[in-house]
Amino acid sequence: MDVLRCRGLRKEFGGQAVLDSLDLTVAEHQVVALIGASGSGKSTLLRCVNLLEELHDGTIELDGEEISAPGVDPDKVRRRIGMVFQAYNLFPHLSVLDNVTLAPRRVHRRARVEAEAHARELLDRMGLGAKADAFPDRLSGGQQQRVAIVRALANSPRLLLLDEVTSALDPELVGEVLTMIRDLKADGLTMVLATHEMSFARDVADQVCFLDGGRVLEAGPPQQVLGQPTRPRTQQFLSRIIEAGRL
Template identity: 65%
Template sequence: MNVPIGSGEPDSSELAPDLSQVLTLRGVRKSFGSNLVLRSVDLDVAPGECVVLIGASGSGKSTLLRCANLLEVVDDGTIHFAGQEITHPAVDADAVRARMGMVFQSYNLFPHLSVLGNVTLALRKVHRVPASEAEQRGLAMLERVGLADKATARPDDLSGGQQQRVAIARAMVSNPTVLLLDEVTSALDPELVGEVLDLLTELKAEGVTMVLNTHEMGFAREVADEVCFLHDGVVHERGSAAEVLGAPQQERTQAFLSRLRL
């Protein structure tokens, strides 16, 4: 059931969320002390769409994802997820997160659990899936990401790329409505980046709804339905990959991309 939206809902129909979207942000603002990280962010993510966030470090990309997943409380604005305003105080944040998949750049795997134990933990503890069913689903997902033979291994026995694929498997095993990925290749050695990006490309082809931030512009060009360039806490330019990466209109976007030597 949707909780009621408070009196702070925007009056302008132009700002009203499209409830057919998986994720809608309107006027999202977030500060940490005196540091204003997100000034007024609007974003729409349709079912099956891959939205890629680009921008310099400190532009607000990771904070945006953490706000979308309710890991950070927004100071102003609204976020709608699957038709429900999740920024309303009455919303159960844990229930929202149970329907989203979040993958972090630092893997965040439990070193004392096996690979299979990491993948099935949320199924068992959050979704209350019986252990036998959770194990079957976990093994199937590990097979899907090419790591079925590592089910009994510990995370420390795996390469960085393998650990990140386990983290993606953990996020995907509960069939989330949207997958949020925060710089998932930034902690990897260059030779390991490709295996993670290949997996994400496959997920995109399967119609998985994704929002991710990345500095891998070649990957963004290949998979993004929309690219959003964040600068100074706002979406400074948005459009298709061909438009934003191939023919950016804004000077700041051009300057950012020129530094990457695309």
């Protein structure tokens, strides 16, 4: 079953297309990595899927239901989609446990005892159990980003969107976040991630999509797109990545 289907997506800013007739399909349990230069449309695509941006054209389906149709309640859709941003976006005045349980209690109306039990289980599993009562400013950047991912998981999302979740981290902290994402893949969670970590995309993704000019210019298994790209623009992009020592 396809969890996500995007057809003919078009999004403009200031009259300029950031997404231009973009198509994307994500099957259940699949991990899709979006790669491409800055400005290619990766983050905009994720924000459109989570209904944080309004489309100018095209359709988005989640489990066969069109979520981009007029009149759809975006808050109800977002209960089924988890999203983690480049910045951690944790509430500094709340403990880790309160950050993780806020949405389950306020949005999903779960009892505090139930929400906290589930949150502690997730935190323990992700190696953060000892940090449940800590505040975000007492955590490293890697720990804060992992808490942000746990917060997204607390709502048991059907689809998890990850937008350059390692870009704000020091290189030595990147590994712990990537390990966590590998564990989620092993669990069968369906994910779409925008990343500049080419080696990670090669190792963890089932499909890599190269975006250019707001379109998916080339898509396929990592070994094909990253190892033997067929489009000249993909080849040019990856050659620069290789020269920079990032692949």
